[in-house]
Amino acid sequence: MALKIHNTLSGLTEELIPGGIKKEIISDYPPVTIYSCGPTVYSYAHIGNFRTFVFNDLLNRYLKFRGFKVRHAMNITDVDDKTIAGAKKDGITLKEYTEKYTEIFLEDIKSLNIHPVDEMPKATESIDAMADILKRLEEKDIAYRKDGSIYFSIAKFPQYGRLSRLDQREIKSGLRYDTDSYEKEDARDFALWKASAPGEPSWDTPLGSGRPGWHIECSAMIRKIFGGTIDIHTGGVDLIFPHHENEIAQSEAAYGERFVRYWIHSEHLLVDGAKMSKSLGNFHTLRDIVGKGYSPRSIRYLLLSAHYKKQLNFTFDGLKQAEAALERIDNFIIRLNDIKNENQSNPEIDNIIMEFISKLTDRMDDDLNTAGALGVFFDYIHDINSIIDSNKISKNDAQKIFDAINRIDSVFGFIFYKDKKEDDIDPARIESLIKERAEAKAKKDFKKADEIRDTLQKEGIILEDSKDGTRWKKKK
RNA sequence: GGCGCCGUACCCAAGUGGCAAGGGAGAGGUCUGCAAAACCUUUAUUCAGCGGUUCAAAUCCGCUCGGCGCCUCCA
Known part of the structure; x- marks a missing residue:
């Protein structure tokens, strides 16, 4: 069975074929190139944000588990309206401000046992790559200037709206344009590059001084790091429009080749049935929840306990249930470690382990069905517990079981991960x-x-x- | 208004044509001095409702009701 993932672009669940050319053996594929939209470092990220980052981590880990090589990049957005405003308010430089929140973000993802990605580019360090896109779009007469800013002309990119399934007429009838829309030729056009304003940071490029528009950094970094077409681009569903739509437009218009093969979008975390967001004020940061005595480990479990394409309603009751489930796993590990019997090896064990790994892989191959995979894992725990009760198990068997769990924890990352402080236990x-x-x-x-x-x-x-x-x- | 997603037991949640996984909570039992852990049994003749297609539907089609997201900064 092959690994299949749901592609927003086609609306279908498709087999993952890195590089676009089918191979018989997974190890023959070139590395899977992945780009994930990262955080804007203007404040503490909330656990809704972390749902997406935990999902990115799951994807990365599962691809490696399946034998794929992976090259994974995630950006840090360290310049935009919010970071500029935040730095101004705190009376520090933009760099000081964003470095502070970058540090906090890195600590948070570490506590959620998210593995580091291969590259973590910053917007402010990718200006030259942005300038290259701007230059190409100007040469092709797809971008135009207005009062020092550079805009992308949507009218010149007919495929616009394909990803989000919004046709141009509908976008136009939305009626709510940017406040500065009068500067644009068409209200739907978006800013690639913003003119420098007094008191705001700006960067000099051959095309003039200013700062990046929101969408251009991702296109620029992908070009800079990966060169051409990448396999997978991930992000939350709220980025489909306009962010990812605009990325496709500017990249494909500039370079004339396909931008991304598979678009993967994770659903929102809800609170009281509504999207968790800063603007609604209904969010919990990781630190708030940890401060209430819950572990990042149980948050990781909770975030992975539902399929990534389904909205997940966050509640503290749900978090308590996640803790209880982890306790069941922990008790199982303790029992396993307790087995001292040197002989009486159980001939069934090898089969049970093989079936376990195989079933779990089937579930995960089907668009990363973590909830289904957890069901398989708990079945396995149940079966082994029964065998332990009947005493038909040796220390050597236990070791094999342990090894199998280790393998799957390279994907889950919450079985052996301990994040509680070792207090004064003697x-x-x-x-x-x-x-x-x-x-x-x-x-x-x-x-x-x-x-x-x-x-x-x-x-x-x-x-x-x-x-x-x-x-x-x-x-x- | 347009586009998309969802509605499965007390709670969470898989399953998308062959007759309801798993976790939490609850009840009974085994083991134990007791407790804990574990194990066994148990909790949906039913999958929002109503029609239809089919030998067969939670799964496909239609309608109705309810919830959410996107169309604007957003993971």
């Missing part, structure tokens, strides 16, 4: 108390035994008795 003291309690139990002094257990529980340590003795774990 294992030696706990072990000695467990020993003391065992002696009390042997003398049937259950009062004392329970006291020891209660004391530790108050410290956040849970004791569990089994046939092979007592084990302990931290309370979640």
